[in-house]
Amino acid sequence: xxNFKQIFKEAANKIAGIAAAPGIVIGKVYLYSKEKLEIxxxxxxxIDEAIQNFNEALEKSxxxxxxxxxxxxxxxxxxxxxxFEAQVMILDDPFLIDNIRDRIINEKKQPEYxxxxxxxxxxxxxxxxxxxxxxxxxxxxxDIKNRIIRNLQKKRxxxxxxxxxxxxxxxxxxxxxxxxxxxxxxxxxxxxxGITSHAAIISRSLNIPAVVGTHNATKQxxxxxTIIVDGFHGYILINPTEEQTNFxxxxxxxxxxxxxxLEELKxxxxxxIDGKEITLLANVDVTGxxxxxxxxxxxxxxxxRTEQLLEEFGGxxxxxxxxxxxxxxxxxxxxxxxxxxxxxxxxxxxxxxxFAEPNPFLGLRGIRLLLENETLFKTQIKAVLRAxxxxxxxxxLPMVTTLGEIRKSLAIISKCKEELRAEKIxxxxxxxxxxxxxxxxxxxxxxxxxxxxxxxxxGTNDLIxxxxxxxxxxxxxxxxxxxxxPSVVRTVSHIIKETIRANKTISICxxxxxxxxxxxxxxxxxxxxxxxxxxTIPYAKxxxxxxxxxxxKKLADDCLACSxxxxxxxxxxxxxxxxxxxxxxxxx
Ligand code: PEP
Ligand code: MG
Numbered sequence: 001x002x003n004f005k006q007i008f009k010e011a012a013n014k015i016a017g018i019a020a021a022p023g024i025v026i027g028k029v030y031l032y033s034k035e036k037l038e039i040x041x042x043x044x045x046x047i048d049e050a051i052q053n054f055n056e057a058l059e060k061s062x063x064x065x066x067x068x069x070x071x072x073x074x075x076x077x078x079x080x081x082x083x084f085e086a087q088v089m090i091l092d093d094p095f096l097i098d099n100i101r102d103r104i105i106n107e108k109k110q111p112e113y114x115x116x117x118x119x120x121x122x123x124x125x126x127x128x129x130x131x132x133x134x135x136x137x138x139x140x141x142x143d144i145k146n147r148i149i150r151n152l153q154k155k156r157x158x159x160x161x162x163x164x165x166x167x168x169x170x171x172x173x174x175x176x177x178x179x180x181x182x183x184x185x186x187x188x189x190x191x192x193x194g195i196t197s198h199a200a201i202i203s204r205s206l207n208i209p210a211v212v213g214t215h216n217a218t219k220q221x222x223x224x225x226t227i228i229v230d231g232f233h234g235y236i237l238i239n240p241t242e243e244q245t246n247f248x249x250x251x252x253x254x255x256x257x258x259x260x261x262l263e264e265l266k267x268x269x270x271x272x273i274d275g276k277e278i279t280l281l282a283n284v285d286v287t288g289x290x291x292x293x294x295x296x297x298x299x300x301x302x303x304x305r306t307e308q309l310l311e312e313f314g315g316x317x318x319x320x321x322x323x324x325x326x327x328x329x330x331x332x333x334x335x336x337x338x339x340x341x342x343x344x345x346x347x348x349x350x351x352x353x354x355f356a357e358p359n360p361f362l363g364l365r366g367i368r369l370l371l372e373n374e375t376l377f378k379t380q381i382k383a384v385l386r387a388x389x390x391x392x393x394x395x396x397l398p399m400v401t402t403l404g405e406i407r408k409s410l411a412i413i414s415k416c417k418e419e420l421r422a423e424k425i426x427x428x429x430x431x432x433x434x435x436x437x438x439x440x441x442x443x444x445x446x447x448x449x450x451x452x453x454x455x456x457x458x459g460t461n462d463l464i465x466x467x468x469x470x471x472x473x474x475x476x477x478x479x480x481x482x483x484x485x486p487s488v489v490r491t492v493s494h495i496i497k498e499t500i501r502a503n504k505t506i507s508i509c510x511x512x513x514x515x516x517x518x519x520x521x522x523x524x525x526x527x528x529x530x531x532x533x534x535x536t537i538p539y540a541k542x543x544x545x546x547x548x549x550x551x552x553k554k555l556a557d558d559c560l561a562c563s564x565x566x567x568x569x570x571x572x573x574x575x576x577x578x579x580x581x582x583x584x585x586x587x588x
Contacts, residue, residue: 007247007378008235015214015221017189019234022535023209025187026167026245029225031218032164032172032180038148042114043556050104054111057151060093064147068175070263075181076205078380083174086146087475096122112152117144139197153229166229174197181206187229189217189236203231204295208297211236230534258582262538266297270541276549278523280540281339281531283509284461287325290332292293292534297541302457302531303509304329316376322383330393337392337485339457339531340384341436342377345369362469366399371408381416388428397458400435400442406452409433422561426560436509438462443491445499450506457531460510464488483512484568489559493525500526507531517572519543546581 008014044050046417089097096118103114119141126138148469162523166187167180167316177188177199186517188210203210209231211217221238228237228248237244242282270278282293283304287309293301309317309325317325330338346357347366357363370377384395397409413433420427435450437443438459460483465472467487470480484561492508507529512518514532519540522530532540562568576582 002247002572003009004230004233007244008233011235011237011244013238013240013244014223015217015236015238017201017211017214017217017236017482018194019535020193020197020212021188021203021208022209022233022292023187023207023231024228024248024255025166025231026226026228026240026248026252027164027166027186027229029221030162031221031223032167032169032176033218033547034146035155037146037148037153038110039112040110040117040308042110044104044110045110047105047108049083049113051101053152054104054115057111058091058097060151061144061147062088062352064151065144065175067418068178069181072178075178076202079220083140084178087140087175090144105490112149115145115148124139125408132188135336136360139193142176147175149282151363160323162237168217168227170218171197174202175200177202180219181208187231188212188228189214189221189229191215191218203293204292206251207582215588220347226539258539262542265490265538265541265545266295268541268545270544272544272547272549272552274524274548274550278527279529280537280544281337281507281509281529282534282537284329286533287329291328293333296534298336298534298536298537300333300392301329301338302507302529304338304340307345310343312343316379319379319383319386322380323386326384326387326393328406329391330387334390334392334513337394339394339396339434341396341398355518361465367397368399368401371405374412377409377412378416381413382420385416385420385427385431386425388431389426390405391430393428394432394434394455396434396455398436398459399438399462400449401439402441403448403452405444406435406449410452427516434505435493438510439465440467440491443467443495446495447502450499450504451504453504455505455507456495458492458495458506458508458510460488460492460508460512463491463510464512467491482565483515483518484559484572485565486559486562489521489525489562489568492522492527493556493560496526507530514540516540516543517569520547520552520555520575521548521559521568521572523549524552524554524559526556543581547579551575573578 031499053225060375063125064215065084065088069081069088072081072084097504100114100118103118104111123138123141129134134198145400157490163184164186166189167185168189169191172190188199188208190199191214192214193199193212197212199214200210208245210227211231211234214236217236225239227394228240228244270280281300282298283303285303285305309322309514313321326340344366346360346363346369364372384393387393400406411431432454434453434457436447436459442449443463461472464481464483468480468482468485472481498505506527508522508527509531513522513530514536516539523544530540558571561566562571
């Protein structure tokens with residue numbers, strides 16, 4: 001059976017976007033477009049009438065928004081519904097409203113012109129902030145502006161559509177999203193918007209799968225097309241083939257089965273039936289994902305892949321730029337911890353040098369590259385330190401192979417601390433430093449390496465690649481990429497034992513942590529912390545809550561005694577059947 005990666009790789013009918021709300025849906029398309037408002041800028045003869053019109057339009061807009069607010073309160077959590085309360089409050093803001101009234105009286109211009117001009121000023125200011133969050137809020141204000149103008153023009157607005165369709169739109173305002181959801185919308189796709197757009201946030205709250213930021217979905221998709229929306233991976237397939245349809249139908253059916261009861265788990269502990277508590281953290285690849293982290297009940301961020309910033313900034317961000325990003329993330333999840341991984345550049349990631357290395361995966365990658373480029377490394381360390389004032393940040397070094405690399409890194413970190421002290425900049429003096437173990441040499445030496453730092457996180461994605469000598473991205477050898485190969489299981493067990501023996505914190509942040517089949521095994525091996533893609537956290541929690549730690553330990557012992565991948569996989573599958581746990585491998 002193919003997996004998601006293969007299906008998307010082969011698909012010629014795909015559009016890629018940002019996975020904004022998890023889930024899979026197949027359905028007919030409704031292209032939602034709003035009439036562009038024409039704004040008259042002529043003068044008015046009757047000022048009293050113009051003011052009267054403005055007052056009426058304002059009242060009508062408030063009524064509409066209050067109605068949306070009450071629908072929102074029924075459908076989602078109070079803190080999310082508050083978006084609409086905030087919009088009503090803007091309409092009550094005397095400074096804004098009196099200003100508009102005064103300008104209508106003084107300039108004798110059409111109210112719609114003044115409303116547009118006055119509210120646009122706010123939007124421009126917000127857009128100038130050059131931050132994704134602020135420009136999304138500028139979009140919310142666009143909704144308020146258009147609502148008043150539409151009511152001034154006495155135009156009706158469409159909010160009811162046929163049931164059970166997938167809405168494809170240029171952008172969606174929060175109000176559109178809420179109102180359309182009344183018609184049982186199955187999914188949302190938008191050209192614009194990021195993961196923090198309210199349409200995305202609301203989709204997540206309403207559990208409607210969504211892909212945003214596709215750039216041109218509205219150009220490529222036609223009314224009545226059938227599409228598949230994969231809100232886990234951020235892809236859309238237009239008029240899918242039979243193979244694609246069958247693949248996603250099976251996944252979607254499986255998902256419905258799996259999703260039953262997940263919501264209730266959000267605030268419950270990830271605890272086995274015999275009382276062993278496991279910490280579930282999130283892996284964050286894109287800064288915007290932070291909201292999903294929060295809604296999925298993660299206890300912190302176990303891996304923040306900073307290399308993504310190089311794409312976002314189109315190069316290396318300055319110390320100040322990085323510090324701002326890190327501080328924002330740390331503040332958003334405070335007091336939960338944020339684990340910032342130093343740039344893991346090289347290999348198949350971000351191209352740093354113009355020359356090609358013969359074996360990039362065995363070349364200047366991760367900590368090796370950072371140690372060769374001390375200025376770059378120091379810039380990042382100082383940015384992390386500057387953001388660490390509230391003491392919920394820890395720094396993690398990628399691709400460590402030797403003790404010498406750790407010692408050199410710690411010396412550079414000390415130098416950075418000294419320089420900041422000299423600059424009188426405050427930071428967390430006891431910031432926790434950790435390493436990733438993803439190279440076999442480091443795995444063998446876990447005890448000694450762990451002794452040098454505060455924590456260790458196992459990166460199974462690379463560990464399997466280097467242990468099995470199999471390129472993690474090469475389809476030709478993908479059969480050999482075996483996370484349940486006995487050598488992998490025994491190596492993971494060794495790292496856990498040795499790190500615990502060194503009295504240091506151990507966690508895992510490779511994809512293995514998100515494979516639900518692997519979770520009982522990892523827990524049985526003594527892994528106390530799993531860091532995984534935010535959308536997979538509720539699934540992991542359910543598995544943990546349905547197993548016994550004692551039985552998981554026995555399972556792990558059995559697996560450690562196996563001599564082939566097949567034996568281990570069979571043993572794990574039997575565990576799920578014997579304990580009546582829904583078998584959930586590789587759903588996402
Ligand atoms: C890993 O190797 O397991 C890991 C988490 O790092 P990345 O996937 O970013 O290489
Ligand atoms: Mg790695």
